[in-house]
Amino acid sequence: MNDSLALERRYRRLLVWFPAEHRREYGEEMIGVLLASTPQGRRRPRLADAFDLMTGGLRARLSRQGAGLGDARWPDALAVCSAALPVTLLTALAVNYLWNLLPALDFYGVSDFYLPALALALPPLIALRYRRAAAAAALVAATWFWFLLLRVTRSVSSHPRLSVALGGASRNPYGRSGRHGVT
């Protein structure tokens, strides 16, 4: 008796993977089926059943959100994406160019990778109405950006060579190329 109550509670927790609407519609029936297909005396769902509920729930969420390939919101998301991508890439290039003037810092790969990745990820997230996930991603990106910016400005002010490099850059943007041989 206690066993089956514990089992039922665990199954209910796993059903959270499904959208609320789906749970309202099928939840009780699913609990019934799950309990009926689990051998007596088990207190925990089988791992395979738990995994199946998670993936099934995610699949149900995707199809409820209308994220099928034929969905009308995909072209919208693509349009937003194609507008956002050049802007982001240009920004990334500009940031890269500026950071190239600061030879002691090696943020090159980071800026190269993260900004376009975010530009790709955010519009579909928003279009799929995962607003909370999109907001969280934006927050992480903003924090990361400010963290980098703070490190850059701090390094600039504490690094005498950098101010020289910055001063030289206005005359010759490729001024740092002479440095490559120095290791």
Added chain:
Amino acid sequence: MTNQAMQEPTFLILTALAAGAQHGYGIMTDVARISGDRVRLRAGTLYAALDRLRGDGLIDADREEIVDGGSAATTG
């Protein structure tokens, strides 16, 4: 590309339902029987597929059937 090839579990579910309205547990045992115990559907897969098939208009929920089936599944 809305015209995806039908997956085997989906085909088996529809085959099970073609014989007559069924509740969830009945579909699971039917699918196992039809496939000669080769395919064992789990609840998560089954109900995600049922929801999608309903969305596509391929099946319909018989409310009374589900309520009966639900109670039958828990007591039986």
